[in-house]
Amino acid sequence: MNTPDKPHILVCNDDGIEGEGLHVLASSMKKIGRVTVVAPAEPHSGMSHAMTLGVPLRIRKYSRNNRFFGYTVSGTPVDCIKVALSHIMPSKPDLIVSGINYGSNTATNVLYSGTVAAALEGALQGITSLAFSLATYEHADFTFAGKFARRLARKVLTEGLPDDTVLSVNIPNVPESQIAGVVVTEQGRSRWAESAIERNDMYGNPYYWLNGTLTLLDHDIRRDEFAVRDNYVSVTPLSCDLTNHGFIGTLKRWNLQK
């Protein structure tokens, strides 16, 4: 059934086509628009804005319970957006939603997140885009997150967003009754204390697993991670422009010509 007056919504994630959060997000969006799902064939956490240049990509149709659900791409979240826009969708979508990620994407982790990168890629292509993450790694309950995603999607479809800007939403993993509210936040500062775990293979040669502990460098409800830990839904506007505009004046006085 063709319903051309409904907005066309592209749904993507970085946890892969089987991610529970993707299915909740797609179901939620189907209540307000026509939905196309394009997601990585495999989980791609921590892939950031990576795109696949060295190997070709495969696109496959994916069914669930004997019904067509969406397309898989054998690459990263950013690959999914690129392939969806250039090859799968007949025209530009009105909205891109990415997620719902399993685990928060706050503070430093914004830079590593494939979920956020997929939304930023949408913004770079001139499409209103949102990223959603649920702040837990266990016992995930996406119910309220799916509902909030729909509410925010409706809002941005009306209001729009500035150029090259997305909203990244982090949602506490609690029932709706325990949500303290919704706050607009800034990306917090944090630092990973890195440690590479060393092991030996069967030949006695060492290999390493990246590992680390996250330390927050600010403690303020105006910052994303702190807000979500306090049971607030955190909504952070993120830009594709990384320029530190505040430092340009100082830098000009460095007199770099010499």
Place this chain on the structure above:
Amino acid sequence: MNTPDKPHILVCNDDGIEGEGLHVLASSMKKIGRVTVVAPAEPHSGMSHAMTLGVPLRIRKYSRNNRFFGYTVSGTPVDCIKVALSHIMPSKPDLIVSGINYGSNTATNVLYSGTVAAALEGALQGITSLAFSLATYEHADFTFAGKFARRLARKVLTEGLPDDTVLSVNIPNVPESQIAGVVVTEQGRSRWAESAIERNDMYGNPYYWLNGTLTLLDHDIRRDEFAVRDNYVSVTPLSCDLTNHGFIGTLKRWNLQK
């Protein structure tokens, strides 16, 4: 020979351990400090801030002309920084330099760049970090770029940089006599017109190569790509904070509680 008063400089790139720009940069830095090279074993262009979570990493020593040159890591540029800091280097370096990349990293491409991401990862770890790119894909002459990198490295070792901020430098591929000057720039806006090239494998199944054409959306010498095309060295301060601070006020008035 131990020279503890010299700054310790970590050199990385995204083109891989054999990249010519890496060798020029390492040679240049050896004139002002003790140098440790840690680079990807293979080229990793377009890997952005990706890190390797699903497979373990290998670290290997790499020699050139029978002399130890540095370490390779079987992962991304960001992996290299993490492994270098957590496992290879006995203490934090005073400076991280990334590059010299083969090809400019300006405008939209800042988000895809592994060269820039390696520097941003350094900044996240509290280390003064610089990224260098040579604006060409053929007939690269890294001579002036190496010299300018050393001049800027000296400067930042004295002046320092703000928290979570790096300098990304794009250098025209012309002889020093043709360099028009050095300008402090902002990240420009651009858009990739995507096209996925479709081919068939020997079984008749389609596969796709990402492809695209870059269009600049601003034409102003204060922007990185435009400056470098006009033969200026472009120095852009980039931040790990992606927050669109200018949009926060408007977003608060959206009244997201309802």
